[in-house]
Amino acid sequence: MNARGSDPQVVAPATPGRVVDASKLDLPAAERAALDLLRAIGADIDSPGLVGTPRRVAASFAELVTPAEFAATSFANENGYDELVIARDIPFHTLCMHHLLPFFGQAHVAYVPGEKIVGISKLGRVVEAFARDLQLQERMTVQIADWLEETLKPRGVGVVLSAEHTCMTIRGVRKPGTRTVTSAVRGSLRDDPRARQELFSLVE
Ligand SMILES: [Zn+2]
Structure with missing residues (x-):
């Protein structure tokens, strides 16, 4: 019981039907794929500005599809x-x-x-x-x-x-x-x- 006398109930952030299973995240594979994509669109992958791009792309996508943990409390x-x-x-x-x-x-x-x-x-x-x-x-x-x-x-x-x-x-x-x-x-x-x-x- 909390101060308001109600019984808070923690409800899990169930997100059923996700397309992305974040537990299967493979950063090195994503990095290789980003490098392949750069090559495939004709980018000069030796250009100084592109040196860290595959790593940054992989990290960006990983962040965008990984949900933050939270607990919603209902009263x-x-x-x-x-x-x-x-x-x-x-x-x-x-x-x-x-x-x-x-x-x-x-x-x-x-x-x-x-x-x-x-x-x-x-x-x-x-x-x-x-x-x-x-x-x-x-x-x-x-x-x-x-x-x-x-x-x-x-x-x-x-x-x-x-x-x-x-x-x-x-x-x-x-x-x-x-x-x-x-x-x-x-x-x-x-x-x-x-x-x-x-x-x-x-x-x-
Ligand atoms: Zn679209």
Whole structure:
């Protein structure tokens, strides 16, 4: 029991459905692959500026796909708070699994508590945990919503991601500034028009 008289429960940062198994990380192999890629695109690998590049590329990718450990602690919702809790404008960046190029933006994570609540800062950690993988925006949106639903069993869940995909803005169709918005809305936030309206007015 803590000072508030509630019983905190540590919930594991389960990130099911990961594409990258960080335990299989092989830095020397990644370094060799980066060197091969440089050769394959016609780079002069003896150029002084490229000397440490394979090592830096391998280290960068390793960092981008390895999730930080964290423990989200949930508490009993003693005061019976049953209105919207929203953490908005959580910055995130991740790698698109189709091009291995970054996409980045803001996540808005909302829930209507049931019997459990979670520290607001932990909502940012959850976003971060799912971002450290090879991702698709739609998939990441659903994963965050699923995690909230399974961990907190809330009355409602709403996750909105707004992101710029560099695979779309610096290459391909090259439309800088284009933002892609995805959402996953469950329970009362999906079924109650007033709650849904409240959510979307807060994240606009
Ligand atoms: Zn892409």
